[in-house]
Amino acid sequence: MNNIAVLTSGGDAPGMNAAIRAVVRSGIYQDLNVFGIMQGYTGLIEDKFQHLKVSSVADIIHRGGTKLLTSRSEEFRTEAGRKKALANLRKHNIDGIVVIGGDGSFAGASKLAKLGMPVIGVPGTIDNDIPFTEATIGFDTAVNTVIDAINKIRDTATSHQRVWLVEVMGRSSGHIALEAGLAGGAETVLIPEVPKDLETVISKIKKGRRRGKLHNIIVVAEGVGSAMDISKDIESISGLQTKVTILGHIQRGGTPTAFDRVLASRMGAEAVKLLLEGKSNRMVGIANRAIQNVDITEALASKKEIDLEMYQLAGVLSI
Numbered sequence: 001m002n003n004i005a006v007l008t009s010g011g012d013a014p015g016m017n018a019a020i021r022a023v024v025r026s027g028i029y030q031d032l033n034v035f036g037i038m039q040g041y042t043g044l045i046e047d048k049f050q051h052l053k054v055s056s057v058a059d060i061i062h063r064g065g066t067k068l069l070t071s072r073s074e075e076f077r078t079e080a081g082r083k084k085a086l087a088n089l090r091k092h093n094i095d096g097i098v099v100i101g102g103d104g105s106f107a108g109a110s111k112l113a114k115l116g117m118p119v120i121g122v123p124g125t126i127d128n129d130i131p132f133t134e135a136t137i138g139f140d141t142a143v144n145t146v147i148d149a150i151n152k153i154r155d156t157a158t159s160h161q162r163v164w165l166v167e168v169m170g171r172s173s174g175h176i177a178l179e180a181g182l183a184g185g186a187e188t189v190l191i192p193e194v195p196k197d198l199e200t201v202i203s204k205i206k207k208g209r210r211r212g213k214l215h216n217i218i219v220v221a222e223g224v225g226s227a228m229d230i231s232k233d234i235e236s237i238s239g240l241q242t243k244v245t246i247l248g249h250i251q252r253g254g255t256p257t258a259f260d261r262v263l264a265s266r267m268g269a270e271a272v273k274l275l276l277e278g279k280s281n282r283m284v285g286i287a288n289r290a291i292q293n294v295d296i297t298e299a300l301a302s303k304k305e306i307d308l309e310m311y312q313l314a315g316v317l318s319i
């Protein structure tokens with residue numbers, strides 16, 4: 001193995017830069033040439049390769065976003081698109097590639113591996129919706145961004161004694177909502193993994209008010225549906241007035257936490273090690289603080305479960 005490549009794909013996540021840095025520097029440390037592919041699978045198809053040096057990844061460990069840029073590529077979903085991508089990898093004599101991205105990017109990566117290109121996946125998505133890893137790069141930072149927002153909303157919610165719905169990201173999963181809900185002391189957490197019951201939500205609000213509670217924070221994962229619609233339903237059933245804040249893409253930006261930087265550094269370096277060991281179609285993960293790796297196909301075949309005990313605890317602690 002002489003030449004390896006790295007790209008970021010799908011939604012950007014804080015810590016992706018730290019992962020890129022780790023791939024580049026541990027690759028160079030082990031005498032590899034490292035190429036960065038700009039704009040994810042789009043750049044792979046459009047031949048946007050750059051030879052990276054040690055200094056190419058200087059001053060990025062603390063930055064959100066991705067220096068390599070990212071994209072969602074429709075063309076890569078087609079066989080013709082993937083063949084173009086493979087031809088470019090061959091043209092640059094690439095012996096293996098590290099894909100930093102989420103579940104969709106891994107589905108693409110696995111197809112590339114089937115075409116004969118060694119591929120290692122590094123999980124980078126704020127959603128934390130990838131099985132066989134307790135954390136994905138960006139999740140911790142996103143959760144911290146959400147609790148910072150909840151703290152601020154709580155100040156004004158209390159002052160006006162308001163019911164507040166905070167909509168958070170998570171395309172089809174409730175990991176951000178649950179973790180931020182528990183850490184932010186939310187009264188109710190609505191996640192797609194658990195059927196929603198608005199009568200229970202409303203009776204909890206009313207019970208809280210009877211004990212003198214001055215605010216109600218309800219965290220809604222976007223995968224449940226629009227917080228705006230849910231607020232209208234709560235208002236029409238209960239007669240209560242509600243406010244809604246949709247946090248949106250603010251959750252994707254910002255400087256990564258120490259946790260995400262360390263995770264990204266370890267995972268990026270592990271990906272290079274796996275390529276050097278001749279592995280392919282593997283995904284790096286973390287369990288009990290140890291870096292591990294699993295087959296991507298196996299990972300994609302299963303769904304990451306939500307921690308129902310944590311969900312119940314969030315309910316108990318907000319009685």
Ligand SMILES: Nc1ncnc2c1ncn2[C@@H]1O[C@H](COP(=O)(O)OP(=O)(O)O)[C@@H](O)[C@H]1O
Pocket residue numbers: 009010011041071072073074075076077078101102103104105106107108109111124125
């Ligand atoms: N089933 C698939 N086959 C091939 N490529 C895919 C597949 N699913 C996703 N991709 C590629 O991966 C890209 C990123 O996936 P996406 O789901 O948007 O983000 P993420 O990787 O963050 O989950 C897509 O734009 C597409 O190019």
Ligand SMILES: O=P(O)(O)OC[C@H]1O[C@](O)(COP(=O)(O)O)[C@@H](O)[C@@H]1O
Pocket residue numbers: 010011012101102103104124125126127169170171172222252
């Ligand atoms: O920025 P976009 O393209 O609208 O995507 C929004 C989606 O991306 C995410 O922020 C991250 O998801 P992915 O990692 O799958 O891209 C989701 O939480 C959200 O639903």
Ligand SMILES: [Mg+2]
Pocket residue numbers: 010102103104125127171
């Ligand atoms: Mg995804």
